[in-house]
Amino acid sequence: MSLPIAFMHLAGQPAALPSPSRPQHGVGLVSCRSGLLTRCAPLAALSAHAHHWHVVAAASAAACAASGCRWQRSSSQRRSLLARASSADGKRPLPEVLRRVGLQGLLFGAASLGGAQPSHAQGSGSSGASSAAVFDLRGRTACVTGASRGIGKGVAVGLGELGATVFVTGRRKDAIAQTAELVTKAGGRGVPVLCDHSEDAQVQQAFAEIAKETGGKLDILVNNAFQDPALRDKKTDVLLEKGAKFYELPLQVWDDVHRVGLRSHYTASYYAAPLMINSVAPGWRPLLCVTSAPAAVTYYYAAAYGVAKAGSDRLVRDLQVELGPLGIDCVSVWPGVVYTETVQRLYETGDTLRINRVTGGADPEEVCESPLLTGRVIGSLAADPAKRLPPYVSPDGLSGRICVVAEGAEAFGLRDGGAPGTVAGDLWGGDRRPAPSIRSLAYLGPAFIRDKLPENLKWLAARDGPLARRDIKVPFDVMAQDPRTEDPRKQDFVQIASKVNL
Numbered sequence: 303m304s305l306p307i308a309f310m311h312l313a314g315q316p317a318a319l320p321s322p323s324r325p326q327h328g329v330g331l332v333s334c335r336s337g338l339l340t341r342c343a344p345l346a347a348l349s350a351h352a353h354h355w356h357v358v359a360a361a362s363a364a365a366c367a368a369s370g371c372r373w374q375r376s377s378s379q380r381r382s383l384l385a386r387a388s389s390a391d392g393k394r395p396l397p398e399v400l401r402r403v404g405l406q407g408l409l410f411g412a413a414s415l416g417g418a419q420p421s422h423a424q425g426s427g428s429s430g431a432s433s434a435a436v437f438d439l440r441g442r443t444a445c446v447t448g449a450s451r452g453i454g455k456g457v458a459v460g461l462g463e464l465g466a467t468v469f470v471t472g473r474r475k476d477a478i479a480q481t482a483e484l485v486t487k488a489g490g491r492g493v494p495v496l497c498d499h500s501e502d503a504q505v506q507q508a509f510a511e512i513a514k515e516t517g518g519k520l521d522i523l524v525n526n527a528f529q530d531p532a533l534r535d536k537k538t539d540v541l542l543e544k545g546a547k548f549y550e551l552p553l554q555v556w557d558d559v560h561r562v563g564l565r566s567h568y569t570a571s572y573y574a575a576p577l578m579i580n581s582v583a584p585g586w587r588p589l590l591c592v593t594s595a596p597a598a599v600t601y602y603y604a605a606a607y608g609v610a611k612a613g614s615d616r617l618v619r620d621l622q623v624e625l626g627p628l629g630i631d632c633v634s635v636w637p638g639v640v641y642t643e644t645v646q647r648l649y650e651t652g653d654t655l656r657i658n659r660v661t662g663g664a665d666p667e668e669v670c671e672s673p674l675l676t677g678r679v680i681g682s683l684a685a686d687p688a689k690r691l692p693p694y695v696s697p698d699g700l701s702g703r704i705c706v707v708a709e710g711a712e713a714f715g716l717r718d719g720g721a722p723g724t725v726a727g728d729l730w731g732g733d734r735r736p737a738p739s740i741r742s743l744a745y746l747g748p749a750f751i752r753d754k755l756p757e758n759l760k761w762l763a764a765r766d767g768p769l770a771r772r773d774i775k776v777p778f779d780v781m782a783q784d785p786r787t788e789d790p791r792k793q794d795f796v797q798i799a800s801k802v803n804l
Contacts, residue, residue: 303804311445319617325771327720345667350742357531370630370647385781397682408574410450412748413556416490419522426712435462438685439466439522439681440465442465442684443468443469443512443515443519443520443522443581444458444522444523444524444684445468445469445471445519445520445522445524445570445574446470446471446526447459447499447525447566448459448472448526448528448562449468449472449478449481449712450472450473450474450477450478450480450481451477451481451643452642452643452644452761453525453640453642453643453754454472454524454526454593454673455592456674456675456677456730457524457673458485458492459484459725460674460675460676460680461485461490461677461681462487462488462490462682463490463520463677463678463681463725463726464489464490464684465489465493466521466522466684467483467490467491467493467516468482468490468492468493469512470482470485470494471495471497471508471527472497472527473493473497476496477647478524480548481494482494488724489727495512495514495567496508500562501528502569504571505566505569505684509573509574511605518578519577519578520574520577520582521581521586521684522588522591523571523588523589523591523669524572524591524680525566525571525592525593525614527562527567528562528563529558529559529561529562529563529595530558531558531559531604531652537552538555542603548604548605548606551606555604556606557605558606559604559607559610560606560609560610564610564614567592567614567617571621574631579629581626582630586687587597587629587690588630588631589630589631589632589680589684589687590618590630590633590796591633591634591683592618592632592634592635592706594611594614594615594635594636595637596619596781597611597612598614598615599778599781599782600613600781603707603727608658615701616633618633618634618703619698619703629723632703632705633677633683634703635680635705635707635710636706637676637707638707638745639669639671639740640670640673640676640737641673641730642673645657645666664749667739668748668765669738669745669748670737670750671711671718671736671737672718672719672726672729672730672731674718674719675707675708675716675718675721675736677720678711678716679695679707679711679716682710682714689710693713694710694713701778706739706741707736708736708738708740709775710734712736712739717729717733717734717735718737719731719733719734720733722778736773739772739775741781742771742773742775742776743770743771743774744750744770744772744777746776747762747764747767747769747770747771748764748770751769752764752769
């Protein structure tokens with residue numbers, strides 16, 4: 303699942319559906335279905351209460367003054383806005399608690415709070431390669447689990463673009479064969495490996511087959527397999543969509559997201575580790591990745607899901623402790639709002655309500671990334687071991703070893719989609735700049751803050767406005783704080799701000 307979820311249910315405006323001529327991206331969201339996005343609410347402080355517009359305006363003024371951004375208003379208008387902001391419509395003073403905690407810092411802390419990634423020029427090639435030094439994976443081997451569709455499929459193709467031999471695993475023979483063909487067409491070599499990741503014996507056999515093909519070595523492992531409980535059972539789907547609490551759901555929900563999810567990541571890593579150790583060489587460190595989500599630090603739609611993602615991130619950190627000294631690096635990768643087959647079906651059926659739950663009511667063209675982008679970021683991490691360190695990966699700590707896909711893409715100079723006639727272009731649309739990070743103001747501003755502002759101030763959070771900056775990101779530790787009531791829209795902004803310890 304992906305983070306828009308933080309604000310998903312706060313959005314009020316319907317998203318515009320793509321026109322019939324829009325390229326049919328193989329779309330959907332990270333590891334969750336759109337129907338499950340009704341209860342996610344971690345960062346409500348930054349949007350649900352933007353009706354305290356004077357606070358936001360004051361913060362934006364301070365941020366723009368500090369950063370030198372250009373306001374699309376005259377100097378007199380700016381002075382008037384600042385005067386009104388500082389006095390809260392000229393009638394009510396700013397709450398003392400907001401001055402005390404420094405709301406400007408909360409919303410506009412830039413690098414000091416959000417860990418802004420360094421800026422790199424973006425490449426213009428159809429493959430999405432960086433304009434800087436080009437690395438490839440020719441001669442390298444990779445295994446992507448759960449690669450029959452969605453993000454796993456995009457990761458496999460992304461590694462194929464760099465020339466890797468990619469073993470794609472999954473339960474559906476026809477689906478993994480199709481993914482393998484796409485990998486080959488993209489420039490690599492795809493090899494389908496039939497495997498049900500809920501069965502340890504099948505996982506063991508799969509890696510035995512890979513070892514036989516590679517001479518006992520493996521350079522890259524991407525743990526992506528995931529069992530969506532809503533896809534397994536229609537009743538569970540309905541319950542989750544209605545916001546059922548954990549005690550109202552079948553116990554099977556826990557087993558679904560942990561057996562094929564956290565446990566399958568552990569099992570695949572268990573059998574892959576000896577092969578990866580064999581691949582360690584001077585100048586080369588194999589890479590082990592897990593596709594995770596911000597649910598690791600903040601509430602999404604079900605307690606079982608959050609625990610599974612937190613466990614996945616912890617698994618990565620602990621595997622780094624054990625495998626790092628042996629020459630293997632481990633990274634948790636967080637995609638954003640992702641187009642997969644699930645959202646494709648929503649487009650085809652015109653299900654605006656569920657699309658809004660995926661995008662937060664924002665235009666999908668502006669906030670969604672393709673599954674391929676996750677693959678390109680993992681490919682960059684794999685090809686250049688120097689990128690597996692801060693600032694590209696979060697520093698050690700409770701939220702360490704994380705690479706947010708959109709932020710990695712921006713830092714590495716990657717692009718999304720591709721040219722017509724390429725696998726990337728045909729499946730995931732034209733060459734374009736990646737969507738902004740889901741914890742950046744470029745996403746949160748237009749998607750959630752804008753609708754909470756008065757008409758004369760909506761420009762602040764419009765696309766490219768001062769409240770829509772890519773370089774300012776909500777810190778992981780703020781994401782982890784959830785000082786909300788059952789309905790975050792009823793939470794007092796002052797109460798939330800007072801609990802943000804800056």
